[in-house]
Amino acid sequence: MPVNARYRPDSRFASMGGEFADPVAAADFPRTILRFRNDRAAATVGLETLSDAEWTGHFGRFEPLPGAQGQPLAMRYHGHQFRSYNPELGDGRGFLFAQLREDATDRLLDLATKGSGQTPWSRHGDGRLTLKGGMREILAASLLEAQGVPTSRAFSLIETGEALTRGDEPSPTRSAVLTRLSHSHIRFGTFQRLAYFDRADLISQMVDHVVETYFPHLADAPDRPAAMFEEVVVRTARLVSRWMAAGFVHGVLNTDNMVVTGESFDYGPWRFLPRNDPNFTAAYFDHSGLYSFGRQPEAGFWNLQQLAACLVLVSPDQAGLIAALNRFSDAYKDGLRAAMIARLAVKSRGPEVDVELVNAAFKALAEGTRLAGGEALRWEPFFFDWFGGEASQARALEGPRGALYQDPAFAEFRSRLAGFEPDRPERLEHPVFGRSEPEELLIEEVEALWAPIDQSDDWAPLNAKLARLENARAAYDLDVQTGRLTQV
Template sequence: MPLSATYRPDPVFMRLGAEFADPVAPAPFPQTRLRFRNDRAAASVGLEDLTEAEWLAHFARFAPLPDNQPGPLAMRYHGHQFRSYNPDLGDGRGFLFAQLREAGSGRLLDLATKGSGQTPWSRAGDGRLTLKGGVREILAAAMLEALGVPTSRAFSLVETGEALVRGDEPSPTRSAVLTRLSHSHIRFGTFQRQAFLERRDNITVLVDHAVETYFPQVADQPDRPKVLLEQAVAASARLLARWMAAGFVHGVLNTDNMVVTGESFDYGPWRFLPRNDPNFTAAYFDHSGLYSFGRQPEAVFWNLQQLAGCLALVTDDAGLIAALNSFSGLYRDALRAAMLDRLGLTSRSADDDIDLVQAAFTALAAGGESLRWEPFFFDWFGGEASQARALAGPRADLYGQEAFLDFRRRLSAFEPKRPERLESPVFNGLEPEELLIDEVEALWAPIAQADDWAPLEGKLARIEAARVAYALGD
């Protein structure tokens, strides 16, 4: 098996023992047809040289990787789902497959699945994933990465040859197994399970594991539960800010869908905003708008409070309260940085930055139905350096209106950050890459009707070109 010199297995989660996961077997799929392979992600963990047969052996039949976990582990957790506590959760159609160190950074990364078969936590579910669901996750992860959001990456998608019946898709529909590469699957709900069971000892074990594994820079501090919450608050505030700047609506911000390292993952009924709308929801079943775009800050903070409640079983409240109280300021600072990043600008001063960000949100609101979210940032990327381009583009008349003059005036005081990015051919076009729901459906249609993957492959290539052009994660 050809492995790069950068392959560094480090299966640390399994050392936590039986209280945190269950050994499971992957489903024996009738078909294994490779539909997507993320070679850039594979290169980051030393797996880029696998042949297709070897890839399918590991990411369709889930043969263990060398010196890694000897078998899959379905992780145990609980969670609040739309604010209702559910003690019957856990990895019901996925498992942790392997853990590896990222080339260069040395970060620990997980390879985990979705649609890999039933586990002890499947309840009445079949443990499977629809092919369309896998395609949607590939698209969401690619677009979020391009827009600078900390996100899991779709690593592999294999069609598995089963006909699935689903209430929210035309059925029977095609099946798949997805593997994602992400930084931790230690969910808020992982702590909630131990708190529910009143296992203070296991909360301490989990805290020590999370701090030593993901936040070693604070591992020498005496109050580890407090510093873990501080790190989770800061990471969640940054993630939230990046979602908001990207106009992204996760859709199901339950406590089992947030991890302590502050990375976005597990994409179900996600949406990108068509236009500025605080009440925009992603999930058709979110009847109250609990997880609407404008209520995402409230949802993230509420989830952090639940994590703090678990940690309160093993430390004093004062430090946890202080950590929670820091969220608002951290989020404000992170949103300012995220908006400047999306506009491709260098920070000036806190006051100037805040004024510009407020002017940008005011302009987005003033644009109403005439201004889509993503074109606004595309048109003004680089600030005044893009003014001629913006005022010659399809939204020129809109930008000449009174509502945009304050934004443009404030923009003139800022310098572009890495202005050479504007030389990319991406900025020669009139429109940016977007990922609205109508286009997602349009990309799925040829796959469903004629097994034509060319439109999806073209879209992913264009998203990748945008990622390189924006270089927001650099």
């Protein structure tokens, strides 16, 4: 394969030994049809020069990358699933394929799979992924990145030629293997498994690995577990706050679906809000609304409590863990304020004034949902219409929701917004803002994008949508793929 200077494999996790993962082999798929390759993401790790044939060899047949780990590793972990502890988890249909250094930031990134075949942790599952599931993950990651949410990136999707049976969608359905590029797959559940077996020695080893690999600025902390935990608390708070500003509902916030680096990944029954609704759920099986939109901060905090319970085994002073956990509330509030200010594309005027605007924005979204007559205000168009604050007032008032914004219910929001300067108003010159509607991903559109693939193998609508999402990402310029997090 063509190797360039930006390609730097670094197999940190594989060097930890055999207590944390199991060597596995990918399934031998009947076919390998390349359906999606993320060349922008590939360029960050020096892999964009692969030919399609080479790409398919590495991400369809999982031939090892040069200098990377020699064999895929199915990672071991436990977790709470809907608050019930499950000791029979682990990578059941995926594995860690390689770890590479990101060129611009020197971050260590994982190439990991979904749908790559059975492992020792498959629990009688087939280890496969539906093609539709892979398509949905590509879409979710694309819009979340555009909205400034720390997220894994869909790297590759290859159709694998098997007919799968699933109970929650029409079967048989087509199969695929997805590869994602992500900043760590060390889950909260990774620590839970070690605590379950009372292996304080391995917890300490994992803490050292996380600190030295992802948080090297904490290397000299007198209480490494507490210092690491505080970083995880702040990163998790930031992540959840970004979900809330994006109107995103993850759907399955189990402890095995949250990673220590505070990045969103593993998109299953996700949804974006049609309109402001704290009770909106993404998973059809979430009958109690445990992971509804409005309860996501609670879910993040509860999961952090479970991680803290594991670190008690190795932290010399529980007071440090308690103090770190208690940072969540303020970190979340600060994160939400910053996320909303970023989404409105205005310059901060300080916490107190910013909060008044943020509260007015949430109130406007709620009022826009309740106003009688016409279509209720949708979540994403609100931020699109007012991107840049007053710099977009004429555009908002002349647009399809202009009459709604003239309602007295929006008076406070518009008044608060008037005091804020636009942040980088030149972004409004992007052609994206010449349109009347933003890019959304409501469930009806997702189904409409899948239908032509399912019925006639027509990928043109999906590819066009992905191109528009990329344009939106460039227009918004809200990239938060950063390394060290010193503050929210």
